[in-house]
Amino acid sequence: MKAIEFQEQRRRVLAAGLGLPLIGLPGLAGAQSGGWPQRPIRVIVGYPAGGASDGTARPLGPRLNDTLGQPVIFEYKPGAGATIAADYAAKADPDGYTLHFADSGPLAILPNGKKLSYDPIASFTPIGMGCTGGTLLVVHPSVQARNLKELIALAKAQPGVINYGTSGIGGAGHLAAELLQQMASIQLTHVPYKGGNQAMADLVGGQVPVLFSSMATAVPHVQSGRVRALAVTSATRASALPDVPTVAEQGMPGFEASIWFAMFGPAGLPPEVVQKTNAAMNDALANPEVQEAIRSQGYEPQPGTPDDLARQVRADLAKWGKVIRDAGITFA
Numbered sequence: 001m002k003a004i005e006f007q008e009q010r011r012r013v014l015a016a017g018l019g020l021p022l023i024g025l026p027g028l029a030g031a032q033s034g035g036w037p038q039r040p041i042r043v044i045v046g047y048p049a050g051g052a053s054d055g056t057a058r059p060l061g062p063r064l065n066d067t068l069g070q071p072v073i074f075e076y077k078p079g080a081g082a083t084i085a086a087d088y089a090a091k092a093d094p095d096g097y098t099l100h101f102a103d104s105g106p107l108a109i110l111p112n113g114k115k116l117s118y119d120p121i122a123s124f125t126p127i128g129m130g131c132t133g134g135t136l137l138v139v140h141p142s143v144q145a146r147n148l149k150e151l152i153a154l155a156k157a158q159p160g161v162i163n164y165g166t167s168g169i170g171g172a173g174h175l176a177a178e179l180l181q182q183m184a185s186i187q188l189t190h191v192p193y194k195g196g197n198q199a200m201a202d203l204v205g206g207q208v209p210v211l212f213s214s215m216a217t218a219v220p221h222v223q224s225g226r227v228r229a230l231a232v233t234s235a236t237r238a239s240a241l242p243d244v245p246t247v248a249e250q251g252m253p254g255f256e257a258s259i260w261f262a263m264f265g266p267a268g269l270p271p272e273v274v275q276k277t278n279a280a281m282n283d284a285l286a287n288p289e290v291q292e293a294i295r296s297q298g299y300e301p302q303p304g305t306p307d308d309l310a311r312q313v314r315a316d317l318a319k320w321g322k323v324i325r326d327a328g329i330t331f332a
């Protein structure tokens with residue numbers, strides 16, 4: 001066996017023994033001779049492996065490894081709406097070796113109605129956006145609505161009678177539904193679940209007639225015909241279901257309820273780290289295989305600058321703060 005092949009095999013065996021994902025390890029040629037990074041980089045994720053955060057973060061791993069030249073290892077710290085992970089990342093040393101792949105929930109939604117140990121602006125350094133996507137509005141086939149306008153008409157004829165499910169209070173689906181109710185002047189009754197899979201199971205079973213679901217959860221059921229998709233809440237149609245129109249296209253111009261996933265570091269992250277990581281992320285997001293993997297989760301790759309991400313966080317804090325106040329939403 002050639003020496004380099006032996007070293008590569010030994011690296012993989014050691015990685016497996018340590019329980020590390022192989023995609024989080026660079027090739028032998030990836031090591032850098034100076035500057036940051038000089039050791040493995042941890043990326044904190046606020047949800048369990050297998051969810052949307054994992055599905056949108058993990059495709060970036062191999063490309064980040066290749067560009068940065070060090071292992072990029074995802075570490076999962078789920079709980080409390082991903083605020084446990086955000087708190088952990090905010091308190092990490094700003095040396096570039098602990099980063100945070102977060103969604104808009106703990107940084108742009110929950111800070112509006114929940115006392116947290118971190119500040120969504122002051123405690124973090126924006127690095128770069130990863131992807132964005134909307135919630136899918138789906139109904140049980142028994143619902144007498146073939147499009148959003150017909151559902152709104154049903155709701156206006158029966159104020160408060162139609163129940164809708166979401167994955168939980170304050171989640172992307174809940175806020176999308178509240179924004180729709182406010183803009184359409186309708187009243188629905190919220191049925192929060194402890195997760196999107198349970199909510200979808202009840203929609204398929206007919207226990208709840210309407211659901212605001214993540215794309216990844218809903219798409220297989222839409223494609224099988226078990227549920228009917230009426231609208232996507234993002235500004236543009238989703239590539240996973242290109243025939244499903246947006247809410248805005250169906251008589252509600254200006255409507256947008258999107259969720260995003262992005263990379264952050266603790267406050268005070270060195271500019272070198274920000275610049276290198278942002279460039280590595282944008283390089284990864286330009287890769288066709290990465291794009292396909294992200295789109296398979298129902299999201300669209302969105303490269304950009306740290307300033308772009310900072311503006312998005314501030315805009316969403318203001319937008320969802322108003323929706324939360326107007327709806328009287330409270331978080332436990």
